[in-house]
Amino acid sequence: xxxSPQEKVRRRLSSYLGRAELGIYAILAVLLIAxxxxxxxxxGKLLAGGLGDWKTGEQIPRVLNELLVVxxxxxILNTVRISIRSHILVIEPFLVVGLIASIRRxxxxxxxxxxxxxxxxxxxxxxxxxxxxxxxxxxxxxxxVLVLVFAITLLRRYAPTPxxxxxxxxxxx
Numbered sequence: 001x002x003x004s005p006q007e008k009v010r011r012r013l014s015s016y017l018g019r020a021e022l023g024i025y026a027i028l029a030v031l032l033i034a035x036x037x038x039x040x041x042x043x044g045k046l047l048a049g050g051l052g053d054w055k056t057g058e059q060i061p062r063v064l065n066e067l068l069v070v071x072x073x074x075x076i077l078n079t080v081r082i083s084i085r086s087h088i089l090v091i092e093p094f095l096v097v098g099l100i101a102s103i104r105r106x107x108x109x110x111x112x113x114x115x116x117x118x119x120x121x122x123x124x125x126x127x128x129x130x131x132x133x134x135x136x137x138x139x140x141x142x143x144x145v146l147v148l149v150f151a152i153t154l155l156r157r158y159a160p161t162p163x164x165x166x167x168x169x170x171x172x173x
Contacts, residue, residue: 029084
């Protein structure tokens with residue numbers, strides 16, 4: 001069977017778009033690796049500075065924040081790698097990144113709230129309203145964490161297996 005000129009153009013265009021997609025994924029992967037390495041270096045610098053000044057208690061939350069950024073970058077990099085290799089949309093890494101980001105925000109809010117209660121800054125009305133807003137945000141983030149954990153659990157339990165081709169959506173090549 002001879003392919004029509006329109007079919008040849010579609011195949012050629014699809015091939016070019018596939019190559020462009022792979023190129024974009026490669027650039028994204030390089031940038032994610034650079035971001036993760038920079039965050040690791042920053043965390044190391046913060047920790048070394050804290051050890052040098054004997055203030056590790058103050059630096060540890062910042063180091064933890066940087067390391068959670070590294071975890072998010074690595075999870076996104078894993079998603080990019082899976083997309084490059086299999087052309088399958090995998091949702092679980094996105095849920096994991098959302099979970100890590102939510103936990104990271106919870107830690108940041110907790111540290112900010114702890115800073116509000118130190119050094120007598122709690123007496124101002126502005127600090128109390130910020131604290132109330134932070135508690136509402138913490139409650140909402142807690143609910144988001146529970147929903148994400150539940151979604152990941154459901155996904156792992158009921159995800160389609162590769163042996164079931166009708167349930168797996170594969171991008172056309």
